[in-house]
Amino acid sequence: MKKTITxxxxxxxxxxxxxxxxxxxxxxxxDDHSLQTISAYGHPLSRIAPTPNIDRLAASxxxxxxxxxxxxxxxxxxxxxxxxxxxxxxxxxxxxxxIDTTKVFFSELLRDAGYQTGVVGKWHLQCEPKGFDxxxxxxxxxxxxxxxxxxxxSRGAYLREEGYATKLITDHSIEFLEKRDAGxxxxxxxxxxxxxxxxxxEGKYLNLxxxxxxxxxxxxxxxxxxxxxxxxxxxxxxxxxxxxxxxLKATELRTVPPYDGEWNIATAVSDLERLTPEQLRVWTEAYxxxxxxxxxxxLGGEELVRWKYNNYLRDYLRCIKTIDDEVxxxxxxxxxxxxxxxxxxxxxxxxGFYMGExxxxxxxxxxxxxxxTPLIVSYPGVVRHGVCNALVQxxxxxxxxxxxxxxxxxxxxxxxxxxxxxxxxxxxxxxxYLYYHYYDYPxxxxxxxxxxxxxxxxxxxxxxxxxxxxxxxxxADCAELYDLESxxxxxxxxxxxxAFAPVAARLQGALDRFRSExxxxxx
Ligand code: SGN
Ligand code: CA
Numbered sequence: 001m002k003k004t005i006t007x008x009x010x011x012x013x014x015x016x017x018x019x020x021x022x023x024x025x026x027x028x029x030x031d032d033h034s035l036q037t038i039s040a041y042g043h044p045l046s047r048i049a050p051t052p053n054i055d056r057l058a059a060s061x062x063x064x065x066x067x068x069x070x071x072x073x074x075x076x077x078x079x080x081x082x083x084x085x086x087x088x089x090x091x092x093x094x095x096x097x098x099i100d101t102t103k104v105f106f107s108e109l110l111r112d113a114g115y116q117t118g119v120v121g122k123w124h125l126q127c128e129p130k131g132f133d134x135x136x137x138x139x140x141x142x143x144x145x146x147x148x149x150x151x152x153x154s155r156g157a158y159l160r161e162e163g164y165a166t167k168l169i170t171d172h173s174i175e176f177l178e179k180r181d182a183g184x185x186x187x188x189x190x191x192x193x194x195x196x197x198x199x200x201x202e203g204k205y206l207n208l209x210x211x212x213x214x215x216x217x218x219x220x221x222x223x224x225x226x227x228x229x230x231x232x233x234x235x236x237x238x239x240x241x242x243x244x245x246x247x248l249k250a251t252e253l254r255t256v257p258p259y260d261g262e263w264n265i266a267t268a269v270s271d272l273e274r275l276t277p278e279q280l281r282v283w284t285e286a287y288x289x290x291x292x293x294x295x296x297x298x299l300g301g302e303e304l305v306r307w308k309y310n311n312y313l314r315d316y317l318r319c320i321k322t323i324d325d326e327v328x329x330x331x332x333x334x335x336x337x338x339x340x341x342x343x344x345x346x347x348x349x350x351x352g353f354y355m356g357e358x359x360x361x362x363x364x365x366x367x368x369x370x371x372x373t374p375l376i377v378s379y380p381g382v383v384r385h386g387v388c389n390a391l392v393q394x395x396x397x398x399x400x401x402x403x404x405x406x407x408x409x410x411x412x413x414x415x416x417x418x419x420x421x422x423x424x425x426x427x428x429x430x431x432x433y434l435y436y437h438y439y440d441y442p443x444x445x446x447x448x449x450x451x452x453x454x455x456x457x458x459x460x461x462x463x464x465x466x467x468x469x470x471x472x473x474x475x476a477d478c479a480e481l482y483d484l485e486s487x488x489x490x491x492x493x494x495x496x497x498x499a500f501a502p503v504a505a506r507l508q509g510a511l512d513r514f515r516s517e518x519x520x521x522x523x
Contacts, residue, residue: 228493327347347378364440
């Protein structure tokens with residue numbers, strides 16, 4: 001039984017009958033790409049910096065308006081992608097070691113089913129790529145300029161290549177496709193490094209948006225007054241935690257007190273040491289005049305915060321510009337080769353990102369900007385064109401790819417295939433709630449541990465756990481509740497408001513059910 005009223009489809013086109021050949025799969029996943037900066041999502045920011053090529057996918061495919069991750073951090077998200085399991089099930093709770101390599105990766109099952117499998121770019125998990133015929137992966141987070149890649153031929157060594165990461169990743173993706181056995185279907189994961197911190201743009205875009213003044217988000221000055229302590233004790237604020245030298249490339253400040261002791265100088269210097277003399281010349285030509293003016297102006301207070309915000313946005317969006325170009329190059333290649341028709345192309349990110357909302361950059365929190373992630377699925381003739389607002393999660397990738405390949409999903413996988421949504425209707429038994437759990441504390445950005453549930457309208461978050469370091473003695477045990485319909489930017493925590501007591505009880509019931517059914521970690 002299907003309901004047609006619970007999903008909004010912007011434009012309806014009749015889906016063709018399911019195709020008989022096994023489809024190819026191209027999963028393009030950026031690192032930290034906010035949906036606010038994809039124009040198909042319609043956010044004001046993306047009107048200033050459009051993404052015409054990513055939009056090509058949305059123009060032919062299904063754009064998910066409520067896509068989320070289960071733990072907003074790179075390795076947990078990547079482990080979830082590969083296994084279809086929650087963090088506590090696949091072992092990858094925090095950023096470092098964790099992945100339980102005895103778990104089945106969907107790539108292994110696709111390969112067994114006759115698919116040629118490849119992964120290019122950021123892998124990040126502390127295990128070898130499992131279930132791949134081909135890999136060409138960055139070392140850990142990887143570098144923007146002249147990065148090192150490991151391939152089956154390099155025998156465990158990471159070898160430096162000259163060029164810009166986003167382009168090299170596309171080059172290697174196309175190489176994999178060119179060399180494939182055309183008689184077999186393929187599944188290719190294209191995992192970009194960009195636009196991860198510290199947002200180093202490609203040479204030709206270093207002056208893009210120079211003259212654009214970006215408006216601060218309406219809630220940039222959130223004073224966190226209605227919330228638990230976690231929002232106050234984080235260290236991911238544009239004003240206080242974004243560093244001038246490392247993040248904002250004011251390299252010349254190295255020798256100017258009081259900045260000469262600033263965090264991450266060593267990293268910032270080694271980032272530039274990676275550049276060839278010609279790359280460095282282009283880089284310096286772009287940033288040196290801006291930095292000279294910045295030093296001469298001696299900005300402080302409000303002006304300094306605006307300068308930081310604008311230069312953060314400019315570099316981030318410059319990185320996105322190359323991503324968009326390279327998505328276009330890959331799509332053009334698929335079209336030229338006549339492969340587009342039988343290929344499901346997915347665009348997503350390992351999580352969302354703050355573009356100054358609540359005053360922040362980075363991710364981790366269960367608030368919408370980082371809990372949410374962009375998701376566009378284009379497979380003309382099979383996936384209907386339009387917007388789907390069903391609740392979906394990165395747990396669903398593995399089951400979806402197995403389903404479209406005709407491979408049965410292992411019993412243990414927690415996610416569910418998105419296939420039933422592809423005709424534009426939402427089945428009656430589609431999930432009503434999502435479960436989220438963030439563990440990486442104490443760690444950089446100091447976001448406290450929390451878990452929670454979200455339905456289509458409300459969100460319950462529970463912060464928990466011992467405080468360390470500057471939070472020593474501040475053990476967390478505190479809840480927040482948001483009505484996303486009346487308060488989409490989550491400024492007004494209504495937990496404890498008697499008017500919302502029934503909602504709080506209902507969401508707590510859902511959280512309790514997740515805890516017992518999924519045997520989650522005890523807070
Ligand atoms: C690095 C970044 C952090 C970021 C984590 C996780 N610092 O540690 O800002 O939160 O990665 O990012 S940096 O100084 O190394 O740039 S993730 O996308 O891999 O989860
Ligand atoms: Ca990331």
